[in-house]
Amino acid sequence: MKLALIEANKSYIKDDVPVGAVIVKNDKVIAKAHNKKEKNKTATHHAEILAIEEACKKLKSWHLDDCILYVTLEPCLMCFGAILESRIKKIVYATNSEKFGFVSSTNNILKEIINNYNIEIVEGLYKKESQKLLSDFFKTKRK
């Protein structure tokens, strides 16, 4: 998650919402990415999507079965869908996204989906650090 926070900081510097993602397989980092939605002017370029695409490229496969995704913010609907599509087995995220998060924020909706895909979800690792980066970003934006 420390690496994901370093990635998130790259978005911060480039004026994109600071979110970073890292994919690990067998204790090795195989992909790192940060949110580039504004920079690339592309709706799909969230950190998770870019990290998944990099991991697929690295493994030459769309199956990321034994992979763990670390992300600094709770995934949105699109990113959660991409995580399921890629068969990632575990998501660890730092802090929840009240407005756009799709994992903890909509628990009842997801229970069935999560059971079907047998995916493990962990929340709260480096929560304060991620929250601080996000709130600093939005404070600057409001100014």
Next chain:
Amino acid sequence: MKLALIEANKSYIKDDVPVGAVIVKNDKVIAKAHNKKEKNKTATHHAEILAIEEACKKLKSWHLDDCILYVTLEPCLMCFGAILESRIKKIVYATNSEKFGFVSSTNNILKEIINNYNIEIVEGLYKKESQKLLSDFFKTKRK
């Protein structure tokens, strides 16, 4: 939707699940794409994602507010999320996907989301044609 079916056929030929997508703005086609998940070995390379990315590139913006997406199969969770992220105003899809569709198949889940985003959804245009293409594909695969 005819153009989307032509796109879907390109996936069929290349041994990918035949799904095609077209994005229209002010009655002009601004993006066309077909499913390349197997070809590109990338979990995110569904027709809708690729079409959205092309449209963003064309318009130099992640906002696709006045755009309509035509797709030959009901979008999955990831693609529906990407449609919302890109602010597409209307989705027209040919046939529903019982297993992985997220739009009609999970109506109660979506009502709130659809209301929040004010997105219009139309189902059934060229339904038979899309169903035939898909069933032909899966018949060949089973052989």
